[in-house]
Amino acid sequence: xxxxxxxxxxxxxxxxxxxxxxxxxxxxxxxxxxxxxxxxxxxxxxxxxxxxxxxxxxxxxxxxxxxxxxxxxxxxxxxxxxxxxxxxxxxxxxxxxxxxxxxxxxxxxxxxxxxxxxxxxxxxxxxxxxxxxxxxxxxxxxxxxxxxxxxxxxxxxxxxxxxxxxxxxxxxxxxxxxxxxxxxxxxxxxxxxxxxxxxxxxxxxxx
Amino acid sequence: xxxxxxxxxxxxxxxxxxxxxxxxxxxxxxxxxxxxxxxxxxxxxxxxxxxxxxxxxxxxxxxxxxxxxxxxxxxxxxxxxxxxxxxxxxxxxxxxxxxxxxxxxxxxxxxxxxxxxxxxxxxxxxxxxxxxxxxxxxxxxxxxxxxxxxxxxxxxxxxxxxxxxxxxxxxxxxxxxxxxxxxxxxxxxxxxxxxxxxxxxxxxxxxxxxxxxxxxxxxxxxxxxxxxxxxxxxxxxxxxxxxxxxxxxxxxxxxxxxxxxxxxxxxxxxxxxxxxxxxxxxxxxxxxxxxxxxxxxxxxxxxxxxxxxxxxxxxxxxxxxxxxxxxxxxxxxxxxxxxxxxxxxxxxxxxxxxxxxxxxxxxxxxxxxxxxxxxxxxxxxxxxxxxxxxxxxxxxxxxxxxxxxxxxxxxxxxxxxxxxxxxxxxxxxxxxxxxxxxxxxxxxxxxxxxxxxxxxxxxxxxxxxxxxxxxxxxxxxxxxxxxxxxxxxxxxxxxxxxxxxxxxxxxxxxxxxxxxxxxxxxxxxxxxxxxxxxxxxxxxxxxxxxxxxxxxxxxxxxxxxxxxxxxxxxxxxxxxxxxxxxxxxxxxxxxxxxxxxxxxxxxxxxxxxxxxxxxxxxxxxxxxxxxxxxxxxxxxxxxxxxxxxxxxxxxxxxxxxxxxxxxxxxxxxxxxxxxxxxxxxxxxxxxxxxxxxxxxxxxxxxxxxxxxxxxxxxxxxxxxxxxxxxxxxxxxxxxxxxxxxx
Ligand code: FES
Ligand code: FES
Numbered sequence: 001x002x003x004x005x006x007x008x009x010x011x012x013x014x015x016x017x018x019x020x021x022x023x024x025x026x027x028x029x030x031x032x033x034x035x036x037x038x039x040x041x042x043x044x045x046x047x048x049x050x051x052x053x054x055x056x057x058x059x060x061x062x063x064x065x066x067x068x069x070x071x072x073x074x075x076x077x078x079x080x081x082x083x084x085x086x087x088x089x090x091x092x093x094x095x096x097x098x099x100x101x102x103x104x105x106x107x108x109x110x111x112x113x114x115x116x117x118x119x120x121x122x123x124x125x126x127x128x129x130x131x132x133x134x135x136x137x138x139x140x141x142x143x144x145x146x147x148x149x150x151x152x153x154x155x156x157x158x159x160x161x162x163x164x165x166x167x168x169x170x171x172x173x174x175x176x177x178x179x180x181x182x183x184x185x186x187x188x189x190x191x192x193x194x195x196x197x198x199x200x201x202x203x204x205x206x207x
Numbered sequence: 208x209x210x211x212x213x214x215x216x217x218x219x220x221x222x223x224x225x226x227x228x229x230x231x232x233x234x235x236x237x238x239x240x241x242x243x244x245x246x247x248x249x250x251x252x253x254x255x256x257x258x259x260x261x262x263x264x265x266x267x268x269x270x271x272x273x274x275x276x277x278x279x280x281x282x283x284x285x286x287x288x289x290x291x292x293x294x295x296x297x298x299x300x301x302x303x304x305x306x307x308x309x310x311x312x313x314x315x316x317x318x319x320x321x322x323x324x325x326x327x328x329x330x331x332x333x334x335x336x337x338x339x340x341x342x343x344x345x346x347x348x349x350x351x352x353x354x355x356x357x358x359x360x361x362x363x364x365x366x367x368x369x370x371x372x373x374x375x376x377x378x379x380x381x382x383x384x385x386x387x388x389x390x391x392x393x394x395x396x397x398x399x400x401x402x403x404x405x406x407x408x409x410x411x412x413x414x415x416x417x418x419x420x421x422x423x424x425x426x427x428x429x430x431x432x433x434x435x436x437x438x439x440x441x442x443x444x445x446x447x448x449x450x451x452x453x454x455x456x457x458x459x460x461x462x463x464x465x466x467x468x469x470x471x472x473x474x475x476x477x478x479x480x481x482x483x484x485x486x487x488x489x490x491x492x493x494x495x496x497x498x499x500x501x502x503x504x505x506x507x508x509x510x511x512x513x514x515x516x517x518x519x520x521x522x523x524x525x526x527x528x529x530x531x532x533x534x535x536x537x538x539x540x541x542x543x544x545x546x547x548x549x550x551x552x553x554x555x556x557x558x559x560x561x562x563x564x565x566x567x568x569x570x571x572x573x574x575x576x577x578x579x580x581x582x583x584x585x586x587x588x589x590x591x592x593x594x595x596x597x598x599x600x601x602x603x604x605x606x607x608x609x610x611x612x613x614x615x616x617x618x619x620x621x622x623x624x625x626x627x628x629x630x631x632x633x634x635x636x637x638x639x640x641x642x643x644x645x646x647x648x649x650x651x652x653x654x655x656x657x658x659x660x661x662x663x664x665x666x667x668x669x670x671x672x673x674x675x676x677x678x679x680x681x682x683x684x685x686x687x688x689x690x691x692x693x694x695x696x697x698x699x700x701x702x703x704x705x706x707x708x709x710x711x712x713x714x715x716x717x718x719x720x721x722x723x724x725x726x727x728x729x730x731x732x733x734x735x736x737x738x739x740x741x742x743x744x745x746x747x748x749x750x751x752x753x754x755x756x757x758x759x760x761x762x763x764x765x766x767x768x769x770x771x772x773x774x775x776x777x778x779x780x781x782x783x784x785x786x787x788x789x790x791x792x793x794x795x796x797x798x799x800x801x802x803x804x805x806x807x808x809x810x811x812x813x814x815x816x817x818x819x820x821x822x823x824x825x826x827x828x829x830x831x832x833x834x835x836x837x838x839x840x841x842x843x844x845x846x847x848x849x850x851x852x853x854x855x856x857x858x859x860x861x862x863x864x865x866x867x868x869x870x871x872x873x874x875x876x877x878x879x880x881x882x883x884x885x886x887x888x889x890x891x892x893x894x895x896x897x898x899x900x901x902x903x904x905x906x907x908x909x910x911x912x913x914x915x916x917x918x919x920x921x922x923x924x925x926x927x928x929x930x931x932x933x934x935x936x937x938x939x940x941x942x943x944x945x946x947x948x949x
Contacts, residue, residue: 044324047271071327080246080326085238086231088446090396091479095880098396126231135229143225146848150676151228152396152446158229173893181887184880186396186447187676188855189848190891 055119059084060128068115075099075110078125086126086155090184097183100156100163101125107163109182126155129162138162138207141200142193149187157183161197165207170197210690210731212839212902212909217689219844223681223700224444233444236414237400241472244402245274246326247465248333249458249481251315255873256345256550259309259318259338266335267321272328275469276336277461278319282306285464287430299359299548303520305457306464311340312520313552314874315484320461322469345550348870349491349516358545359517363524367532367542369597374508374539378499382575386496386568387940390866391489391859392482393557394885395675397446399486400476401459403466410437411466415459417442418452419712420671420705426455427463440705448675449856450556451486453714458485483878487555488866490516490546492527494568498576504590506576508539511569515546518553522546525561529598530569530920533806534646536593550873556714558856559916562647563923567860570643570924571939574931583626584642584928585616596806604805604905605912607836608644611812614897615834616642619814628935636818638829639933645811645920649838649903649912651800652721655708658729659792662783664765666693668729669701672710672722676852677915678845679718683726685842686909691730692762693779708794716809716913719841721799724907729795734762736793737779740786741767746775805905809912810836813854813925819933824945826930828858832895833922838903838912846914850896853918858886860919861926863942 052067059082068077075092078084078101090098092111099110102124129136138158141147148154160183164170169179176194185193200207227233252259264276288304305317319336323329346352358364375381402414411433417423420440427438445452458475466473477485497510511531517523528542557563577584592609595602616622624640625631631638657669668687672679680700688695701707711721738757741747747755747769761770768776783791816830833850840846863884867876877883902910923941930948931937938947 044271051271069325069327071331076326079238083240084231085234088235088396089237089398089476091880093479093879093881095479096396126229130230135226139229142229143221146222146225146844148222148225148228149678149845149848149852150395150397150445150447151224151233152235152444154228155231174889177889177891181889184396184885184887185855186394186449186885187848188852188886188891190855190886190888191851191894192848193888194893 053116055116057118058122060124070114070116072115073111074101074113074115074118077115078110084125084127088152088155090153097160098153098156100159100183102159102163107160126159129158136162137203138200141196141203145192145196145199147192147196148189153183153185157185157193161200162207165197165201170201173198210727210908212689217685219842220681220685220695222678222845223684235397235400235444235446236402236416236442237474237476239402239414241402241404244472244474245322245324245469246329247320247322247462247473247475248329249317249461249475249477250319250321250333250336251481251484252311252318253314253338254311254340254342255314255347257311257340257342259311260341261339262319263337264319267332270328270332270335272323272325273332274322274324274471275465276319276321277306277465277468279306279309282464283468285430286432298520299517299522301520305460313484313518313550314872315481315552317457317461317485320465320475322465322473345873347549347551347868347873349493349514349547349549352547352549353514356547358547359522364544367540369532370539371508372510372539372541375497375499375510378507379502380576380579381497381499382572382579383497384572384575384939386494386571388492388564388567389941390491391557391864392866392883393449393451393487394482394883395447395449395451398477398479398482399451399456399458400474401462402472402474403462404472405467405470409433411463412439412441414441416445416448416452418445418448418673418675418714420673421709422453422712423455424705430460431463438705441703442673443703445673445675449558450560450714452675453712454487454555456486479880480875480878483866483875484552487553487557489557489564490523490554492564494527494565496568496572498572500576500580502580504580504582504587506535506537506591509537510541511565512543513565516549516551516554517546519548519550521553523554525556527561527565530562530565530646532598533593533596534569534644535591536597537591551868558853559647559920562645562916562920566643566645566921567923567941570921571927574641574924574928575937585612585621588612588644599806601804601806604807605838605901605903606808606810607899607901608810608812610899611810611834611836614899615812615814615832618832618895618897619816619830621814628932631933633818636820637933639817639819639929639931640814641817641925641927641929641932642812642814643921643924643928645813645917645922646808647716647913647917647920649720649807649809649906650715650717650802651724651907652711652717653797653799654711654722654725655794655796656722656725656729657708657794658733659790660733660779661790662780662788664693664697664780666691666698667701668698668726669707670710670722671705671707672702672718673713674702675713677849678842679713679722681845682719682841683722686723686726687730690727691733693765716916719911720907720913723841723909723911725795725797727908728797732793732795733791736791737767737782741777741782744777746777749775800906802906807903807906807912809838809914809917811917811921813922815925815929817926817929817933819930819948821934824948826862826943826948828890828892831892832897833918834897834899835914835917836899837914837917838901838906839910840898840900841909841911843898846898847896849915850918851894853915854894854922855886855891856919857922858890858926860941861923861943863944865942
């Protein structure tokens with residue numbers, strides 16, 4: 001989809017219009033059996049169809065041609081429609097970093113962007129970080145330094161950490177602390193997260 | 208033969224579920240994809256107290272994709288509702304069933320669930336509901352409630368007296384102070400979520416965030432009148448909880464009812480703002496402490512009174528003042544605990560419940576006394592060290608707080624501390640050192656563990672327990688490896704499923720003690736079973752030993768061997784093979800332990816160095832050392848993370864966490880992470896977690912006392928005391944924010 005199409009089109013007026021007009025179209029085109037149903041379900045399906053927008057995304061190296069409602073966030077698209085649940089929802093407001101993914105190599109809070117805004121972009125989630133069975137060095141480092149407990153913030157921490165190193169924001173402990181502060185860990189594993197990032201960076205493998 | 212952990216211990220292991228967690232493959236309660244699944248969104252009341260006169264749900268019902276809307280006006284009540292509220296029980300014991308009546312008890316109380324075929328559609332439709340209320344006056348302000356509201360009565364609120372309650376008053380040196388802690392909210396990173404799938408009208412599969420599979424199962428059985436085998440709960444992973452996931456909260460009940468009504472699998476995930484009023488919080492408290500001492504530092508008497516709160520519809524109590532009865536050797540003690548019912552949602556246990564609250568006040572007061580006595584606070588603590596539990600009149604099964612003091616104070620450099628407040632400037636900053644000690648009870652409950660050892664040398668252990676993060680499966684794997692004498696990678700510990708042998712809830716620092724004992728006993732049973740299979744084999748008979756006893760053999764590296772001659776051995780696999788068995792399978796059950804002759808507590812000694820910027824009031828945590836006596840540490844690596852985590856919780860409590868309610872409306876003001884601050888990476892220095900690591904000889908075969916709760920107890924006091932040392936300012940109302948410094 002063209003990147004310019006970013007205007008949200010989910011006002012209820014438009015939806016109601018779609019519902020009514022689409023019901024009329026349905027009336028004209030539908031075979032008699034469906035007509036008999038003539039109920040909310042049919043309207044819903046048609047309304048749903050008209051409310052959707054085509055989007056092409058590349059996620060973890062795989063091309064997706066999708067049809068999605070414009071109000072769907074990238075986070076909900078990943079979790080609820082593509083079942084890539086490694087990307088977590090902790091706040092849905094850009095306040096916790098649990099949903100961090102890479103868009104064209106940069107870290108972004110997936111809850112703060114609508115999926116339709118990402119047409120043509122390359123998205124990497126935690127599921128796409130490892131090379132098959134071989135873990136990414138940052139994932140290895142998090143295990144080695146026990147950089148987590150419950151694991152819920154962890155995908156976001158790791159995606160953020162990889163970007164943090166690439167940005168050149170992991171030159172000192174304080175640097176890491178500052179540039180990793182958008183990722184909350186309520187289990188409080190920060191000490192180990194810093195150790196893991198330092199170690200992964202020192203490892204020198206390409207991150 | 209005893210099945211005790213022996214030195215040298217096996218080296219610590221990485222988390223057994225680490226790979227699942229770093230790859231995003233670990234599944235939490237909202238992450239199961241069931242075909243045809245619908246989404247539920249909760250709608251909360253916009254008033255704090257009153258009654259719903261009417262609700263207009265038409266627009267929501269007609270919105271695209273909506274499958275159903277349930278409110279108090281159309282609910283089909285589950286059978287359990289009537290049982291619970293019937294009978295003559297007091298208002299604060301009744302509890303509250305979601306959608307059961309039209310009363311509003313707190314702002315944000317769930318009043319509807321809207322279910323649709325997509326999350327977005329449910330979310331939108333939920334905004335279309337219109338509600339007409341009759342408002343009542345309400346009370347959400349604890350200070351204002353005290354003079355006008357009656358505190359609750361009952362056994363939990365009896366005064367405690369030991370010796371002369373006036374002893375502190377007549378002492379030559381005394382202090383008196385009041386300490387305030389605001390509401391704090393657990394805020395685990397994972398939003399509370401439940402996925403419900405009614406497989407038949409009387410059989411349900413539930414993915415729920417719970418710290419107790421068994422309790423959740425029972426509650427759902429009661430609510431819907433279901434058989435145990437028809438309530439299947441799965442909780443493979445929990446994204447943190449810290450006490451918020453014991454109750455079956457209203458949204459979970461709503462999801463169960465809703466899924467049944469629309470006859471589709473249903474998922475309900477709370478939003479972050481809903482997490483502030485629907486899944487508990489640490490209640491606000493006001494504590495008064497008075498201590499009297501001799502000029503040489505011997506404390507003669509203490510008086511500790513605490514006031515706290517609960518919901519108008521349910522009683523929640525915690526042991527806030529208990530610490531003052533036993534942490535120090537004080538002959539004269541008086542404690543009082545009162546709670547006031549408020550028009551707020553129900554508080555619940557939050558990490559180190561009660562003790563964390565009480566120890567904050569007590570450990571600050573001890574610091575104030577040390578200052579009044581012109582005595583080093585560590586020295587004062589040692590002078591009043593208790594060697595027996597004066598409250599329960601019995602010895603401790605073990606107490607290594609002194610050792611913890613020693614290693615902690617050494618590591619932080621306590622001796623470099625100049626005693627005078629404001630005497631240690633560092634450039635533009637003022638440095639300060641502070642300490643606080645923590646205590647939390649050690650206990651052991653019953654649990655079952657299923658064990659299956661197969662001829663390929665693998666051991667499967669199973670128990671219906673859940674893990675909110677500390678690493679239960681990892682600790683149990685390490686423990687089994689160590690006691691059974693096989694490599695940890697040959698062991699699988701399966702959990703998180705109510706159909707497994709009943710385990711124990713995860714909370715109160717009791718998992719390792721309770722479950723670990725059963726795992727330990729299971730490996731012992733396994734060794735005995737192996738022994739019985741081959742004890743008559745010639746390989747174990749020497750010139751002197753004809754009749755081999757269990758005591759004569761050891762089990763190491765997958766081999767049973769004669770202690771006196773390690774060349775006489777047989778591998779576990781060969782033992783099974785020679786007996787013609789594919790596997791050995793059994794369920795081990797251990798009953799809880801009623802510790803009557805001893806008191807068992809875990810201890811923490813927290814030491815911190817802070818830097819305070821006097822012009823701006825900014826506080827930096829500069830150095831943190833927490834030394835813990837938790838008995839034997841089963842897996843050092845994950846145990847250290849637990850301590851670090853408790854400490855970070857303590858930083859939040861000390862410096863930033865404060866749940867704010869607008870008392871004009873009874874509504875939350877800061878119900879999000881932008882306004883309710885929790886520690887982030889930049890707030891936390893490199894934390895040193897140290898362990899005394901000496902076994903407790905009584906509580907369980909491992910000698911472990913538990914560490915998760917005590918990690919946080921007393922920490923906030925260490926920070927407050929360090930801020931006093933840095934600035935000379937005693938800030939008694941948490942959190943210590945810059946405005947209070949300048
Ligand atoms: S879920 Fe996106 S920042 Fe919290
Ligand atoms: S590991 Fe639990 S929130 Fe970070």
